Amino acid sequence: MTDHSSGTEDGEASGILIPLHEARSARLDQPVRFDRRELDQILRLYGRMVAANEWRDYAIDHLTDRAVFSVFRRASEVPLFQIVKDPKLARRQGAFAVIAAGGRILKRGQELGRVLGVFDPKLRVVEA
Numbered sequence: 542m543t544d545h546s547s548g549t550e551d552g553e554a555s556g557i558l559i560p561l562h563e564a565r566s567a568r569l570d571q572p573v574r575f576d577r578r579e580l581d582q583i584l585r586l587y588g589r590m591v592a593a594n595e596w597r598d599y600a601i602d603h604l605t606d607r608a609v610f611s612v613f614r615r616a617s618e619v620p621l622f623q624i625v626k627d628p629k630l631a632r633r634q635g636a637f638a639v640i641a642a643g644g645r646i647l648k649r650g651q652e653l654g655r656v657l658g659v660f661d662p663k664l665r666v667v668e669a
Contacts, residue, residue: 572603575610575626579653583610583624586657596621622647624657 575583590596590612598613600620607627611620623640630636635650639659648659 572605573608573626573628574603575601575608579626582653582657586660587612590660626653 587596587599596612596614598616600611600613602609602611606629607625609626610624612622612624613620619642621642625638625640626636627638628636630638630649631651635652635656637651637653637656638649639647639656641647648656650656
């Protein structure tokens, strides 16, 4: 007695073979996205800045070569900051960058948490 629980009666494997070049091209055709963990860090920062009345609106763009989270003071303006994920720069300068409104790169690095540290409030000495 034979077990036919694999779903095929003629004993063929249930896997489908796809040529490697097709799998790579299908993956390369997809836009770059922020993953769940990265988006959670960005939205946590966004929530703090909205509560501080610094930011009011945002936009997320998933392009073929990079993902961009743009932050606005008002929806009708140019973005104050852009948080960019560019995987092509991951080995050289770091995949993540924070870019100011004028196009100046404020911080770049491999880890999103460290790059977002540019928005942390600076500690100051207060004399009594």
